[in-house]
Amino acid sequence: MNEDEIEDQGSEHIDENDANLAMSSLALLALNEDNHKAIIDGNGIKSAVERIIQVAQHGYTPGLQIMSSIDLLVHLFAFGSNNTKQLxxxxxxxxxxDQLKDxxxxxxxxxxLINAYSNSQAAKELIKIRRLNEMNK
Structure with a gap:
């Protein structure tokens, strides 16, 4: 492996870490509906969906940190307006x-996310409980 290949691998790894950090941050911001417009306008939904579709099309790759993308969509769906849910x-x-649930x-x-689609109020309550547990640790 030459120097350029090592550098390229490093930048891809950093890019993936940066993407995961961005999605994690957006997922936390999505707990407040006041932030949803900025997240949507900044292509937060589009980016999260693209990462999920990548897994659906190509399979899960270890190192692809996709949980935060899913969390972002769950939070937006649970705390969002009907327009956000529809989007x-x-x-x-x-x-x-369905393809990815197994x-x-x-x-x-x-x-x-499937549960949020079917009952966003229950998803919202579960998220609140989880956040309280995390804060009390």
């Missing part, structure tokens, strides 16, 4: 979710 549902079809790496997270 997410139009962007990520139930067929893709994935050994991300199936549980995908199931959270």
């Amino acid at each position: 997410i549902q139009n962007s990520l079809s139930p067929e893709i979710l 994935n050994q790496y991300i199936g549980n997270e995908i199931q959270k």
Whole structure:
């Protein structure tokens, strides 16, 4: 492996880490509906959906940190307006979710999004409980 290949691998790894950090940050911001317009306008939904579709099309690749992308969509769906919910549902079809729900790496997270699609109020309450537990640790 030459120096350029090592450098390229390093930048890809950093880019993936940066993308994951960005998605994690957006997921936290999405807990407040006041932030949703900025997230949507900044292509947050589009970026998260693209990462999920990448897994659906090419399979899960270790190192691809996709959980935060799913969390972002769950938070936007649970705390968002009807327009936000519709935008997410139009962007990520139930067929893709069904395809990924049995994935050994991300199936549980995908199931959270499926559950949010069917009952956003229950998803919202579960997120609040989880956040309280995290804050009390």
